[in-house]
Amino acid sequence: MSEIIEGRNPVLEALKSGRPVNKVLLASNIERHGVVGQILHLAREQGIPVEYAARPALDRLSTTAAHQGVIAFASVKEYFELEELLTVSKQKDEPPLYIILDGIEDPQNLGTIIRAAEATGAHGVVIRERRAVGLTGAVARASAGALEYVPVARVNNIAQAIETLKKNNVWVVGIDPSGKTEYDQVDYHPPTAIVIGGRGRESPTWSRNGAISWRQSRCGAKSRR
Secondary structure (H helix, E strand, C coil): CCEEEECHHHHHHHHHCCCCEEEEEEECCCCCCCHHHHHHHHHHHHCCCEEEECHHHHHHHCCCCCCCCEEEEECCCCCECHHHHHHHHHHHCCCCEEEEEECCCCHHHHHHHHHHHHHHCCCEEEEECCCCCCCCHHHHHHCCCHHHCCCEEEECCHHHHHHHHHHCCCEEEECCCCCCCCHHHCCCCCCEEEEEEHHHCCCHHHHHHCCCECCECCCCCCCCC
16 A cells, blocks of 8 residues: 655655655665755654665656656555544544445545545445555545545454454444345444445455345344334
């Protein structure tokens, strides 16, 4: 989950602002004074790894052809822990409402869902770590700014995340083409998490564990209406 920042001043400003940076890559023959010296100092202060590579390697990574021998791999946004989403709901003093995404691979789709989550007042989005898109620059653009306001948690195991939410009294429902109840007919006032699978299909994780329907959660909860 990295966005490339290119150029000496852009990288320097990113470090000054405290933006999460995963790594700084410098051309192996770069002079280490002036702005580059400041970059090295801030990276050292913040515990950010600095690596060196031949300029052709930086050229291949660059999308602007103006990297000036300096590239940073920055997080678009920091991920939340799942437990932190529960804290967000408590701080808002509102019943939790989360969107759980199981295998969304397209950045445009993820950005659109985050935008919808922000518009509907969801307290957070949960995505899985593997075989799913992360918080890339393309996702940020597709979200039209909503990513700045919607916490996103990344988990290793969606099934375990569902269990954690259920233990915290969150009612879990899943999108299913065979569901009998439309999404706008569901009462979202109780604590709720909605599971959505990739490419318009139901969540494979949810499918393995029980029927998917707007009317029933895995643990057999009845309709809230």
